[in-house]
Amino acid sequence: MTVAPPAKSSKQAVVVATYATLAAVPIVAAALILAVGTDLGDAGREVMWNIAEWARFLLYASAAVLVIVIAYGYYRRYELWRLGKPESRTDNWAERLKAFLIYGIGQGRLPGDLYASVMHLFIFWGWVVLFIGTAMLTIHDDFYHYLTGTTYLGYSLTLDIFGLLALIGVGMALVRRYLMRPPKLRLASLWDDAVLLWLMLAILVSGFLVEGVRIAATELEENPDWAGWSPVGWVIAKVFTEAGAGTGLLQDIHQAFWWFHIPAALAWIAWVGYGKVAHIVLGSANIFTRRLSPTGAQIASAALQPITDFKNPGVARLQDLTWKQLMQVDVCVRCGRCEGDCPADLNGSHLTPMGLIQDIHNYMSEVGPRLVAAQRKDGQEAVAGERTIAGDLIPADVIWDCFTCGACEAQCPFFVEHLSFMVGLRRRLVDEGTLDTQLSDTLMGLSRYGNSLGQSEKLRGRWTEGLDFPVKDVRQEPAEYLWFVGDQASYNPAAQEVTRAVARVFNKAGLDFGIMYEGEKSAGNDVRRVGEEGLFELLAEDNIQTLGECQFQTIVTTDPHTFNALKNEYPAYGGQYRICHYTELLADLLENGKLKPARRLNHRVTYHDPCYLGRYNGVFDTPRRVLKALGVELVEMGRSRERSYCCGAGGGHLWMQETGRGERPSENRIREAVALGGVQYFVVACPKDVSMFQDAVKTTGYEEEIAVRDIVDLVEEALEVEVPEREATGSPRESASAMEV
Amino acid sequence: MLDIVVPIKQVPDLVEELEIDPSGTALGLERTRFVVNELDDHALEQALLLKEKHQAQVSVIALDVGDVEETLFMALAKGVDQAIKISGDFGPAPDNHTTARVLKDVLGGLSHNLILTGVQAIDDLDGQLGILLSSYLDLPYVGLVSGVQIDEGGSKATVLKELPGGVKAELELPLPAVLGIQAAEQPPRYVPVSRVRQAMRTATIEERSAAAEGNGHIRVRRISKPQVGAGAELLEGSSEDIAEQIVGILADRGILR
Numbered sequence: 001m002t003v004a005p006p007a008k009s010s011k012q013a014v015v016v017a018t019y020a021t022l023a024a025v026p027i028v029a030a031a032l033i034l035a036v037g038t039d040l041g042d043a044g045r046e047v048m049w050n051i052a053e054w055a056r057f058l059l060y061a062s063a064a065v066l067v068i069v070i071a072y073g074y075y076r077r078y079e080l081w082r083l084g085k086p087e088s089r090t091d092n093w094a095e096r097l098k099a100f101l102i103y104g105i106g107q108g109r110l111p112g113d114l115y116a117s118v119m120h121l122f123i124f125w126g127w128v129v130l131f132i133g134t135a136m137l138t139i140h141d142d143f144y145h146y147l148t149g150t151t152y153l154g155y156s157l158t159l160d161i162f163g164l165l166a167l168i169g170v171g172m173a174l175v176r177r178y179l180m181r182p183p184k185l186r187l188a189s190l191w192d193d194a195v196l197l198w199l200m201l202a203i204l205v206s207g208f209l210v211e212g213v214r215i216a217a218t219e220l221e222e223n224p225d226w227a228g229w230s231p232v233g234w235v236i237a238k239v240f241t242e243a244g245a246g247t248g249l250l251q252d253i254h255q256a257f258w259w260f261h262i263p264a265a266l267a268w269i270a271w272v273g274y275g276k277v278a279h280i281v282l283g284s285a286n287i288f289t290r291r292l293s294p295t296g297a298q299i300a301s302a303a304l305q306p307i308t309d310f311k312n313p314g315v316a317r318l319q320d321l322t323w324k325q326l327m328q329v330d331v332c333v334r335c336g337r338c339e340g341d342c343p344a345d346l347n348g349s350h351l352t353p354m355g356l357i358q359d360i361h362n363y364m365s366e367v368g369p370r371l372v373a374a375q376r377k378d379g380q381e382a383v384a385g386e387r388t389i390a391g392d393l394i395p396a397d398v399i400w401d402c403f404t405c406g407a408c409e410a411q412c413p414f415f416v417e418h419l420s421f422m423v424g425l426r427r428r429l430v431d432e433g434t435l436d437t438q439l440s441d442t443l444m445g446l447s448r449y450g451n452s453l454g455q456s457e458k459l460r461g462r463w464t465e466g467l468d469f470p471v472k473d474v475r476q477e478p479a480e481y482l483w484f485v486g487d488q489a490s491y492n493p494a495a496q497e498v499t500r501a502v503a504r505v506f507n508k509a510g511l512d513f514g515i516m517y518e519g520e521k522s523a524g525n526d527v528r529r530v531g532e533e534g535l536f537e538l539l540a541e542d543n544i545q546t547l548g549e550c551q552f553q554t555i556v557t558t559d560p561h562t563f564n565a566l567k568n569e570y571p572a573y574g575g576q577y578r579i580c581h582y583t584e585l586l587a588d589l590l591e592n593g594k595l596k597p598a599r600r601l602n603h604r605v606t607y608h609d610p611c612y613l614g615r616y617n618g619v620f621d622t623p624r625r626v627l628k629a630l631g632v633e634l635v636e637m638g639r640s641r642e643r644s645y646c647c648g649a650g651g652g653h654l655w656m657q658e659t660g661r662g663e664r665p666s667e668n669r670i671r672e673a674v675a676l677g678g679v680q681y682f683v684v685a686c687p688k689d690v691s692m693f694q695d696a697v698k699t700t701g702y703e704e705e706i707a708v709r710d711i712v713d714l715v716e717e718a719l720e721v722e723v724p725e726r727e728a729t730g731s732p733r734e735s736a737s738a739m740e741v
Numbered sequence: 742m743l744d745i746v747v748p749i750k751q752v753p754d755l756v757e758e759l760e761i762d763p764s765g766t767a768l769g770l771e772r773t774r775f776v777v778n779e780l781d782d783h784a785l786e787q788a789l790l791l792k793e794k795h796q797a798q799v800s801v802i803a804l805d806v807g808d809v810e811e812t813l814f815m816a817l818a819k820g821v822d823q824a825i826k827i828s829g830d831f832g833p834a835p836d837n838h839t840t841a842r843v844l845k846d847v848l849g850g851l852s853h854n855l856i857l858t859g860v861q862a863i864d865d866l867d868g869q870l871g872i873l874l875s876s877y878l879d880l881p882y883v884g885l886v887s888g889v890q891i892d893e894g895g896s897k898a899t900v901l902k903e904l905p906g907g908v909k910a911e912l913e914l915p916l917p918a919v920l921g922i923q924a925a926e927q928p929p930r931y932v933p934v935s936r937v938r939q940a941m942r943t944a945t946i947e948e949r950s951a952a953a954e955g956n957g958h959i960r961v962r963r964i965s966k967p968q969v970g971a972g973a974e975l976l977e978g979s980s981e982d983i984a985e986q987i988v989g990i991l992a993d994r995g996i997l998r
Binding site: 431 | 754756757776928930931932933934935936937938979980
């Protein structure tokens, strides 16, 4: 199998190279110093040269005031977060510290947008090194004299280089904001985003000017050997001396720049307590308190605990969110990465994950302080400007637009958990009855018949009638594997053929398996995602009871959604099982020789990661191992693995009217696959995907170019010895129901 | 105060194949699954809409037939004020004459100025219940109603009827009155399972008993499934086989080339 290099790896390489460059700077500086020799022993500079002594005290007094100003900024937000419900996010410190190091200090969630990554790395490391440099200087000046000789020169070179990098980064940011203007930056604000950026430019430029003028006045003539260790300063010094500035003038200019530089820097630091730069602290805090489990286990978060307050379910007020959720809305820096792979955003729905977080943030900033004041007075009186979050602040159609695919969460550099908001908001809407009639019909059907297709439960096992061997009823006799088939795979004619293929392959591998027939009900994964918590509980309780009456060792599921619910959500209701997805079982059977492919397949295919298998549960490699064992050529789409693009059926959308106003996500995905060039098969591992993408292939008119096939279909093909006629032509395999009329 | 009473009933759920009782004169109800009659659900929705608008008091009453408690608890979860289950010796499938007489008895002890019921039910397609009730209670009746407005004083109702040919009629009638509902002004609302379960734990269904006097003098002679007539050809096999056969037939008849 040859894997075409995904577009991402080149970006990663550049980011790695950027890191390497940054790390190399101090090493190179140290090496140079060692090489240049020893006669620079008395190198150094007078700290606060040319500045009145009282300015030093003013500076330190300002620093003390700054600490209070910043602390007050956080205290004000902290008071707002305390409006929220409790939630425990401080367990497992070691793991949390590791997350902080990787994703905070290490900027581990940067790769994605190359330009923005380099830009941010330059600014980040520039600022970090300049901050450390300033702190070192304070120690040197006030406590322990050590920045002399080669140490000083190395220090000087390193700071100059990082200052320059920061300058380049800020320049890149300005170019991006004013010339490139990517649409995701549309929520940028004047004060918090634009002014702040210009302030950073001013701080860097004025800092270099202060340095340059000082060098022109004190070093260029007397110690020219030292001056070269501040390359940027040296260039500026040269400019000033070439222009013929005398010492007196240089001293005046120096003071002017200094008195501009210092207040500008102090103002920026004060901002750390208030505006966008607060993400240095808030981002770190949010990364530290992030959900450690995979997305699939998110319901374990307190935000989505089962409903206990039946009079008041879901999210109506700020107080219905947890402190962690409230903190998250303050973390967002409007970078817009969450929108990049969002199917709702791309198909022209009203929802954008960034807009959701920002709307709640702005609302909290406006109304939150009044709620805090009202709580202090212990009064229950209405607070001016208070709105219901679900349905009013965030309109119902926006809440229903979400596919719960998790692409936003996978992208957020600070691990904002958008989905925890979505499900809470939907619970409220469901309680109020603000839901699509098609969805409410489906939910009624689910509560009556236990399946989302509104069919009789007696028909659940009818797909087995197309097999030439019986399938065990695991309620009657024990089996090693209990196959939890799922609604779509059981009832949907488009998926049933795949379901039978799974059964045939299991049978061929000699697997001891059985199904629960009409005893099985929908696992309820998407019922929970649409916010019908009570129905989810009912389904879970029924399934757990039936499963309890069966004898088996492992559950295997066809549907990744079912897989997610059984694996991550049933334990809270007393259902603890060994669970695997059929792709995992297929990989095992192929690797331990229970399934022996009769031939290698020569197809060129691409694989679509189902959201609830990949992003939600981290099963990325196993299906690819299956494909590898079959010998097919796998070509990866740009959006694969964590970035996989939702088919548009998730989060209950299979049961709703289409909400999008633009291209369907599934069609967008098929175009992406076709654009790879020469890919015969679009391989899926989810029954919903089969019908979603088969439709999309038809509506996009790519029936000649590409065909949708379930992974098990390829496995079965590889097990057949003879080469069927239709394969020899290399054209996409006709589906069984296709007819030429 | 507007007092609305909604008589509802359960009918066989068509998601399952119907079975005919060995007697050949009734449905085999032993294994039948029941569901609320759809138009009764619309009547309930219309009552709830009026309740929201006029702070009306809504009572739902039903004869104890099928799994009627399930429907009554669901109505309680939706927000009705009172749910009454009526028991009596009316058998498992009372006809509308019997039902109307039983309901008349119970309604005698129940304050009411508007009675809303589904205009007909799928198990008999008879459409008589509202009419019979109105004559027993000597009240005006309008059927096939798809919109109800009550005036401020609660003394009269303006109802909407959609007539064939795209014509709408607005009728006015004094209250109390009986209305046969064809459709509520909005689709019946969804009630979350947690609320239904909550209702089952906390709300109570009142029980009344009433005597069933007589019936409609109509006797069911035979209930059967349609007979395969001469000239009809039944296509058998899987849905794919059938689809192929249909294509073949259409091609034979020259409709497809």
